[in-house]
Amino acid sequence: SAGGGKRRQQNRNRSTQPQDGSRGLGPAVADYNSSDQKTACRRHELFVSFRELGWQDWIIAPEGYAANYCDGECSFPLNAHMNATNHAIVQTLVHLMNPENVPKPCCAPTKLHAISVLYFDDNSNVILKKYKNMVVRACGCH
């Protein structure tokens, strides 16, 4: 399409010699395989510590939980390396055509798990509760 011409030209100038498998696949792939890999959408570890929050007097178990979070770029081509929805791929294409107006897809959780928490209430009754969708097991582009 006519829209991204200037940007594609810039990409072409930026790209170095494509290496091995990416030869012939175009500048975007070559770019991705180098520096973009570090900023690609992926899961990062983040532990929420109930102990650090000073909550041991009312939370019996666990001491904390690995909540994790998703962060990174959702750049073309999505399906080559990560868990992306079909719509995210369409969104990427539309973004490529109209980068000023259409954002890239979001890096967000694709698989979430539950945890159980055991705690006292104000009356010293004990509650065991299952919380769904508390732990990020996998990230992807939406």
Next chain:
Amino acid sequence: LDGNNEVHPGFIHRRLRTHEKREMQKEILSILGLPHRPRPHPPHGKYNSAPLFMLDLYNTISNEEKSRVEGIVDRYEPMQTTPSPSLATYQESAFLNDADMVMSFVNLGENELFLSGQRRHHKEFKFNLSQIPEGEAVTAAEFRLYKECVSRAFRNDTFLVKVYQVVKEHPHREADFFLLERRLWASEEGWLEFDITATSNLWVMSPAHNLGLQVSVETSGAVSSETGRSIGSKEAGLAGRDGALEKQPFMVAFFKVSEVHIRSAR
């Protein structure tokens, strides 16, 4: 930190200010569905029977989740963690698997009375069920009493333990009751479980009807000639509030969410 223990460039690595820390705590409390941080007063700083029982349930759930993630056995097996009141039956495991929330209740009152006119001992128990979050429905509830082996005088006897739901109190005569009963040997030792699901449902729906439970014991001996004689709960070996921490009576209820919770914007 990311997986390689490197600080992610997008991560804010600075110490939070006091008000920011407070806000962060509020947000995490909100995720847990709590309006404020609970301030419990557990006695003696040690866990009694109810937290020990709940910890047993927690460990069961956690081990199951771990096994599921690791693809190992996905079948419940009761844990033997004496002297804590462990899960005893497969029926309980079914309650647990089906429950969104399990809650144990502290016994608020325990008066032992002797009605001389009727020559009857009985013990009163009260539980506060008014703090249950909205939208939670009781699927099962149990009243748990620990029974110790009693002295030689009763060794070969059986007892009839009667648990009553107090239905209505009257100023000048005995209250109206709903009866649950259990026959057991004097020499038996362990946890007695009484199904009080219907009673708890009534208490949740209508807190004004929560007049507690009453327990009485009488001899029903195969050996004793005194069948039907009312005896004190201590004589029968029933542990009370003044007994060992891990043997104190409590109530446990299993809940299922009946409504969709939507977190409101703050």
